[in-house]
Amino acid sequence: MNMKEYNKTLLFSVLAGSIFWTADAAIDSFVFSQRSFLSSLLFGLSAHELYLRCLMLLGFILFGIVIPGVMAKHKAAEERYENIVELSNDIIYITDKEGRLTFMNNAAYRLLERSPEEVIGTSFADMLHPEDREKSFTTGKELSILHTDTLNIENRYITASGKTINVMHNVRVLRNEQGEFAGTQGIARDITKRKHAEEELQKAIEKIENEKARSESIIAAIGDGISIQNTDFKVLYQNQVHKEIIGGDKAGQLCYEVYGHGASICPGCPVALSFQDGGIHSLEKTMVLNGSTHTLEVKASPLMDSSGRIIAGIEVVRDITERKKAGEQLKMFSEAIEEAMDGIQITDLEGKIVYSNKAVREIYGFTPEELRGRHVNEMNADKEFAAQVIIPKIRECGRWIGELMVVHKDWRTFPIWLSTSLVKNEQGDPIAMIGIIRDITERKQAEAILKRHHEDLKKLVDERTEELTRANEMLRREIVDRERMEQELLKAQKLESLGILAGGIAHDFNNLLTSIMGKISLAMLDLKPEERPYQQLEGAEKASRRAQDLTRQLLTFSKGGTPVKKITSISESIREAAGLALWGARVKCEFFIPPDLWYADVDEGQISQVVHNLVINADHAMPTGGTITIRCENKTISGSSESPLKPGDYVMISVQDHGVGISNEHLSKIFDPYFTTKQKGSGLGLATSYSIIRKHGGHILAKSQLGKGTVFVIFLPAAKVLKAPKMTDEARLLSGTGRVLIMDDEEDVRQTTGDVLKRLGYSVEFAADGAQAIELYQKARETGTPFDAVIMDLTVPGGMGGREALEKLLVIDPEVTAIVSSGYSNDPVLADYNRYGFSGAITKPFRISDLGEMLHAVVRTKAPGSS
Numbered sequence: 001m002n003m004k005e006y007n008k009t010l011l012f013s014v015l016a017g018s019i020f021w022t023a024d025a026a027i028d029s030f031v032f033s034q035r036s037f038l039s040s041l042l043f044g045l046s047a048h049e050l051y052l053r054c055l056m057l058l059g060f061i062l063f064g065i066v067i068p069g070v071m072a073k074h075k076a077a078e079e080r081y082e083n084i085v086e087l088s089n090d091i092i093y094i095t096d097k098e099g100r101l102t103f104m105n106n107a108a109y110r111l112l113e114r115s116p117e118e119v120i121g122t123s124f125a126d127m128l129h130p131e132d133r134e135k136s137f138t139t140g141k142e143l144s145i146l147h148t149d150t151l152n153i154e155n156r157y158i159t160a161s162g163k164t165i166n167v168m169h170n171v172r173v174l175r176n177e178q179g180e181f182a183g184t185q186g187i188a189r190d191i192t193k194r195k196h197a198e199e200e201l202q203k204a205i206e207k208i209e210n211e212k213a214r215s216e217s218i219i220a221a222i223g224d225g226i227s228i229q230n231t232d233f234k235v236l237y238q239n240q241v242h243k244e245i246i247g248g249d250k251a252g253q254l255c256y257e258v259y260g261h262g263a264s265i266c267p268g269c270p271v272a273l274s275f276q277d278g279g280i281h282s283l284e285k286t287m288v289l290n291g292s293t294h295t296l297e298v299k300a301s302p303l304m305d306s307s308g309r310i311i312a313g314i315e316v317v318r319d320i321t322e323r324k325k326a327g328e329q330l331k332m333f334s335e336a337i338e339e340a341m342d343g344i345q346i347t348d349l350e351g352k353i354v355y356s357n358k359a360v361r362e363i364y365g366f367t368p369e370e371l372r373g374r375h376v377n378e379m380n381a382d383k384e385f386a387a388q389v390i391i392p393k394i395r396e397c398g399r400w401i402g403e404l405m406v407v408h409k410d411w412r413t414f415p416i417w418l419s420t421s422l423v424k425n426e427q428g429d430p431i432a433m434i435g436i437i438r439d440i441t442e443r444k445q446a447e448a449i450l451k452r453h454h455e456d457l458k459k460l461v462d463e464r465t466e467e468l469t470r471a472n473e474m475l476r477r478e479i480v481d482r483e484r485m486e487q488e489l490l491k492a493q494k495l496e497s498l499g500i501l502a503g504g505i506a507h508d509f510n511n512l513l514t515s516i517m518g519k520i521s522l523a524m525l526d527l528k529p530e531e532r533p534y535q536q537l538e539g540a541e542k543a544s545r546r547a548q549d550l551t552r553q554l555l556t557f558s559k560g561g562t563p564v565k566k567i568t569s570i571s572e573s574i575r576e577a578a579g580l581a582l583w584g585a586r587v588k589c590e591f592f593i594p595p596d597l598w599y600a601d602v603d604e605g606q607i608s609q610v611v612h613n614l615v616i617n618a619d620h621a622m623p624t625g626g627t628i629t630i631r632c633e634n635k636t637i638s639g640s641s642e643s644p645l646k647p648g649d650y651v652m653i654s655v656q657d658h659g660v661g662i663s664n665e666h667l668s669k670i671f672d673p674y675f676t677t678k679q680k681g682s683g684l685g686l687a688t689s690y691s692i693i694r695k696h697g698g699h700i701l702a703k704s705q706l707g708k709g710t711v712f713v714i715f716l717p718a719a720k721v722l723k724a725p726k727m728t729d730e731a732r733l734l735s736g737t738g739r740v741l742i743m744d745d746e747e748d749v750r751q752t753t754g755d756v757l758k759r760l761g762y763s764v765e766f767a768a769d770g771a772q773a774i775e776l777y778q779k780a781r782e783t784g785t786p787f788d789a790v791i792m793d794l795t796v797p798g799g800m801g802g803r804e805a806l807e808k809l810l811v812i813d814p815e816v817t818a819i820v821s822s823g824y825s826n827d828p829v830l831a832d833y834n835r836y837g838f839s840g841a842i843t844k845p846f847r848i849s850d851l852g853e854m855l856h857a858v859v860r861t862k863a864p865g866s867s
Contacts, residue, residue: 091167091188094174097181099123111190113160129156129164149173154191166195225317228303229255229271236312245296245317247289255315270300271313278302278310284320294321343437346423349430349798351376351391363416363439365409376435381405381413390420394433398422403440414441427803427827429795510823511746513845517544518752521848525733525759544845563603563695563831567719570600570607570651571632577608578630581615586625589615593632598718600651606692607716610700613685614655614712621659621710629656635715645699649718656711662704670702733849734856735761738788739780742766743773743805744821745796749844753791756848762855769796770805778812786813788859789839794822794829803829806837817858821846 091108095101101124109115112127125133132155151171156164167188174183225242227250229235235250235258243249250258260266270281282299297320303312337344343360347353352375356368364371364379380386382405393400399421405413420435520541527534571593578589611630618628635652637645662670671690693700697717704710740762744750747768754764765780765787767773773790780786790809792802802820809816820833823844833841839858842850 088187090190092186093124093188094183094185095124096183099125099184102183108188111159111165112157113163118160127157129158132156149175157188164192165190166192227255227315227317229313229315231275231310231312233265233271242317245289245319270298271315274300274302274313275310278304294319295324296320343435343439345371345376345435345437347376347433347435349432351433354432360437363437364406379406381407390418394420394422395430414439415444416440425803427794427829429801508823510844511749513544514823515746515748515752517541517845517847518756520544522752522755522759525848541847563606563692565601565603565696567599567601567721568604569597570602570604570653570716571597573604573608574611574630574632574653577611578615578628581612582619582628585619587619587622587628589628589630591630593630594634596634597632598634598649598651599721600716601719602696602716603692606696610689610692610714611653611655613689617685617712618655618657618659618710621657621661623659626658630654631656634718637715643699643715645715649720650698650715651718653714653716654711655714656709658709661706661708662702662710663706667702667704671700733760734852736852736856736859737761738859739763739765739785740855741773741776741780741787741790743768743770743790743796743802744793745769745799746793749793753851756851757855760848760852760855768799770800770802770808773805774800774808774812777809777816781813788817789855790816790818791821791842791855792818794820794827803836810837819854819858 088105089107091111092103092105093101093108094103100121101119102121104116104119109119112119114127119127149172151169153169153171154166155169156166158164168191169186169188171184171186173181174185176182223241225245226237226239227235227242227246228237233255235253235255238246238249238251246259255271256262256265256269265272268283270283273279273281280299280301282297284295284297286293286295288294297318299316299318301314302310303314305311338357340357340359343363344355344357345353345360346355352373353371356366356371358368360371361367366379377383377386386404390400390402390404399419401419402417404416404418406416407413417438417440418435420433422430423432423434425431520537524534524537524541527537529535574593575591578591582589615628615630622628631652631654633652635650637643637647637650639647671686690700693714693716699715700712702710702712740757742750742753742757742764743766744753745768750766750768754766757764765776767776770792773792777787777790792805794802796802802818802822806816806818806820809818817839818837819840819842820829820836820838821842821844822830829836829838830841830843833839840854842854
């Protein structure tokens with residue numbers, strides 16, 4: 001209250017006291033008629049009346065002084081209350097007993113996006129979320145059920161714009177003087193952000209739990225034993241492999257008590273050493289596990305918290321018993337070779353010496369160090385013979401045995417007996433040559449002496465004609481037997497050489513097709529589909545893919561290994577294989593193949609080889625011509641059947657001829673290796689077919705009658721699918737980014753593949769062999785520009801191939817992403833590339849879309865931060 005208002009109130013109080021004085025005088029004068037008005041007003045007052053009137057006047061004056069101060073304090077209190085209510089960020093409201101709003105603060109209007117005119121007089125429940133209205137309490141009857149005057153409840157409001165906000169309500173009941181329900185007063189706090197934070201926290205907790213479960217699954221699947229120990233050497237965790245190695249769950253126990261069976265830390269404990277210096281330590285120790293002695297390799301590293309403090313130790317245990325034994329055997333084998341009586345020499349595929357044992361020094365006079373790196377031809381007396389005969393023969397047949405004149409260190413020549421052969425890796429690829437050398441100088445001298453003695457004794461031999469005749473007859477039989485064995489061996493060698501030749505031709509042809517198809521695809525990218533050059537290139541691309549099919553047919557002539565299976569309809573493969581076998585023949589072929597023939601999970605190339613062999617045999621059985629009938633049926637084998645097949649669904653293929661037939665005597669032997677009744681046959685066709693069908697989990701049998709013909713029946717397990725994976729020629733180009741290293745020994749293949757990848761958006765570098773790829777990969781990591789993927793040719797003649805190079809790259813970077821590429825489509829690495837550490841596989845020749853999809857898949861799924 002300001003001064004003006006205060007003076008005004010005081011004046012009013014004095015005036016009111018004066019009026020009361022005058023009124024009292026008037027009452028005494030006119031009502032009671034005791035004395036005159038003037039006397040009653042001023043002069044005729046008794047002491048008692050004067051005291052009372054002065055006391056009353058003073059009361060009015062004091063009222064005028066005190067009441068304004070009280071009113072000012074009351075008004076200030078009201079203003080403070082209003083300021084607190086209006087400045088609050090929470091919703092504050094008051095309702096009457098019917099639940100209608102009578103007051104809301106500014107924060108309520110702001111948060112609910114409404115004006116006072118829109119809400120005052122309406123029910124606050126109208127602004128609640130429809131799902132929360134049922135649990136709201138708006139009337140005294142509803143609140144009386146709770147038997148309380150206060151209530152906390154969480155619900156949701158709908159703002160004018162339709163947005164939902166979460167609030168926490170504190171509600172208090174208002175009652176009148178009679179204690180009856182008069183309304184409610186409430187405060188609602190916006191907790192939307194807190195609710196979102198709680199939801200995000202819950203999601204984070206679920207993610208952490210999922211990551212924990214995944215990490216535990218990974219650790220459980222690791223082949224090594226893993227345990228975690230705290231700094232007091234108490235076992236905190238063991239994976240399943242560790243439990244199996246150590247012999248049970250040891251969690252909660254001291255490691256040196258359960259592992260070392262002692263009362264203190266084991267000597268040289270790698271975990272203790274890691275605790276001391278924070279480094280990685282290892283130890284080999286011998287333990288008796290499950291009744292047998294085992295050698296264990298123990299490695300330990302510290303586990304640190306975010307501040308770098310060591311909180312535990314990780315121990316990795318690997319059973320290296322077999323590796324130690326293998327190492328000892330290898331050492332023993334190496335010592336045996338080094339001490340061998342014959343010279344043993346190993347060269348690379350170019351003929352450069354890699355290793356020579358001590359016996360070679362005694363034969364040639366050179367030390368192993370002097371020989372290392374030299375070409376073997378330098379020690380040969382006739383260098384042209386070695387270059388033109390020996391090395392080509394080794395490459396063709398895999399070995400060469402014979403007599404050779406060589407040069408000693410002192411320049412004298414002498415004869416040796418040389419037995420040399422190729423050394424192949426697990427994939428059958430040649431990696432080196434090994435030769436066994438024997439000095440036959442003394443033997444040749446002895447042979448010369450024997451020759452002279454032979455001439456002297458020739459006369460005596462002539463006199464013993466009868467004995468000689470018998471000896472000659474026996475010798476003739478032995479020669480016949482030997483010639484027959486040599487012919488059989490020659491047949492096998494020819495077939496093996498044909499397989500090697502076919503595989504090599506297919507590989508080289510596929511390399512050429514890779515370059516051709518890549519260049520065609522790049523050219524098509526620069527043209528529109530409606531242009532004539534585009535259509536011509538499209539035809540060339542189709543012709544190239546047809547050429548690719550021919551290389552697959554070519555590979556059927558080589559011995560198949562493990563089937564590279566895929567679900568397919570075999571009807572087209574059967575028709576193509578039969579057509580290829582009867583090219584130019586006088587025999588025709590009829591097919592009876594139902595349209596609903598079941599699919600089969602097979603290696604198309606190997607099954608085509610089987611059909612090819614059977615049709616060839618049928619053609620030879622009908623030299624004057626005729627018809628071969630090929631039927632396919634869906635067949636179900638029951639458990640009661642006498643067939644050697646397991647019960648289930650099979651695709652049955654029969655190849656029937658009407659030729660000369662096979663006798664019962666020979667019928668039981670037709671699947672034996674090298675057995676044949678044909679003059680020009682190798683005896684391996686049916687044996688190979690039998691092996692292929694067995695590897696597919698099927699069965700092959702034959703029925704025949706002399707003069708009426710033969711039928712071969714094949715059973716292949718049916719695939720349990722309604723349709724085979726859809727094959728399409730439609731190109732789907734997937735671009736990408738990243739750095740790609742291409743390793744291939746063919747420069748044209750490297751360049752074409754690089755051009756394709758650059759068009760797809762990748763950065764490319766090249767390597768001609770595995771050694772160069774390793775060098776480039778290491779250098780890229782060191783300079784901070786690692787490769788995102790490596791495409792590696794499986795076979796590099798005279799150099800390091802993809803498989804060996806990947807083994808070394810995995811040591812450098814366990815997270816390396818590598819794609820294997822090969823022109824040998826039946827190579828086992830392509831069938832099971834994951835087993836060899838590759839992330840994907842692609843067979844030459846490949847289309848630009850196939851390469852783009854493969855690279856896009858492996859680069860996109862690569863873990864963040866990996867190189």
